Amino acid sequence: MSPSPITPAPSPTASRWADPWPAPRARGPVTATVSLPGSKSLTNRALVLAAISDGPSVVRRALRSRDTLLMAGALTALGSSVDTAGDDWVVTPGVFDRDAAVDCGLAGTVMRFVPPVAALSTGAVAFDGDPHMRKRPIGEVLGALRSLGVEVDDQGRGALPFTVRGSGRVRGGTVVVDASASSQFISALLLAGARYDEGVDVRHDGKPVPSLPHVEMTVQVLREHGVEVDDADANRWAVAPGVVRAVDHDVEPDLSNAAPFLALAAVSGGSVTVRDWPATTTQAGDALRDILATMGCTVERVAEGLRVTGPDRLQGIDVDLHDVGELAPAVAALCAVAHSPSHLRGIAHIRGHETDRLSALATELGALGADVTEHPDGLSLRPAPLHGGVFHTYADHRMAHAGVIVAAAVDDVLVQDVATTGKTFPDFADVWAGLL
Missing domain, CATH: 3.65.10.10 (Enolpyruvate transferase domain)
Structure with a gap:
């Protein structure tokens, strides 16, 4: 099945209003x-999990914005199908078997959540975004992927642009990250972790993790998809390997x-x-x-x-x-x-x-x-x-x-x-x- 067309993500500066x-x-x-x-946070988490689940699902009342359309475009580029024509978006998982280019725009969720998914592809997936995004931190996620055996080419920058070259599978296992700059580092690895051979055991080592409610949101959404998550210990989140069940979401x-x-x-x-x-x-x-x-x-x-x-x-x-x-x-x-x-x-x-x-x-x-x-x-x-x-x-x-x-x-x-x-x-x- 060919991917459904995606409405282009609107420019963040296009407006009929006077400026200033x-x-x-x-x-x-x-x-x-x-x-x-x-919610942008819930929409983009739901889209990621829908794209790696075991069947089609619907994200109801999805936010239609630049960030979410960029996420839909990224997952479509990998090989899934995201139909954004209506208020309820239909997502059909696909085979991640092609080279792709991902535009992150100014969306931190796209820059951080998609690379661990792209690691499941057999293609080379190139990431870039708006100029300011090249200043936002991503090195902890890229380093974690390398430790799990994923090939990442970022020219040592730890920032955009970079390329993830997958082999169709990820070994998984334990990774240690310093998520004191962003809770998204943890969520990014958890979202894809169930599809890794050994799951993923994420351990934070650093100053307290900011925005912990966002990690709790990730854990909740994973559990709704039937994914087993152990978050009983502070600064540790373990996702067991297994099927990501297709579930419809109400955002x-x-x-x-x-x-x-x-x-x-x-x-x-x-x-x-x-x-x-x-x-x-x-x-x-x-x-x-x-x-x-x-x-x-x-x-x-x-x-x-x-x-x-x-x-x-x-x-x-x-x-x-x-x-x-x-x-x-x-x-x-x-x-x-x-x-x-x-x-x-x-x-x-x-x-x-x-x-x-x-x-x-x-x-x-x-x-x-x-x-x-x-x-x-x-x-x-x-x-x-x-x-x-x-x-x-x-x-x-x-x-x-x-x-x-x-x-x-x-x-x-x-x-x-x-x-x-x-x-x-x-x-x-x-x-x-x-x-x-």
Whole structure:
């Protein structure tokens, strides 16, 4: 069967909006109910496992964004079939027997999750991506694959571009990685591990693993596919060899994408409801409930989902965001307009995300008048009058979220390249403008 055609991944900078965009100011309390697109993290994990499973399956309500279309394109290039024509994507596993080229774009999940799968191919699979992706760490995954007998050619860079030359099988066994820079190093090896002859036993050796909820998400999804995972010991995850059962997935809303909308309630003193908030989830965005409550918001589950009502005065927060670093830009933006000091800790690893987010946040918030101090692993913010100006996003969707949050509370803020939000929410600017 020939692979189904894939809709080209949209450019992260293509937009009908002015650039920089005069992001709207909230002139009063905002009351709104919002539906979010599906989780990128869950969509891409489901796609990977579907492509190496024992039969066709469906990823329902898949997120359609640049990152997920790049993942669909990568798996199709390897030899599977991913039909992205509808809201529910049909995945048919195929034979990985050809040379291929994988465009990672700015998608860390593609750059890290696909090489361990490509190791099962008999072809040479070349990986590259957008210029900034050549700066993001991947060496631990490539080194782990080499230790399992996989041929990897990266010219000693430990970064893009590189080529994986598989033999159709991987021995598997025990690997030791330092995942202190990204939990994705662990997830990448676990996702493909059941298809390795001996499975894979991943052991972390280094500083604490950031964003552990994402590893828990990986383990949960693997178990849904009938894969045996032993995670009883700290810093060790063992996947037994065996069949990856074909399972249909219903993708949850992307809770990290809820951050700017719930923040809008916080800064405007309004009330925003996010539909279909799951009762239980492994998504990092669920931490928004506790974070916003600590800052003075009223947070409640309602029939439609989760409702946040903003306070009269937004309070600062002292919080360790190590496990939920992707929320740091939105939280930092809220702290910049809060009425008491804040300290965000435990997030040195977000320097290796789409951009150095700590430096970028300190620079951009400071340029708008914020009293912000950058630390090696976080930020301190103190109340200060903010003013208008251009908020640069560095091709980073979470930075764009921070920009529009500040703009909702401060006159004359222009957000550069708001279209970068298309990485995980293609219609973000339209939805945001519609609320304001």
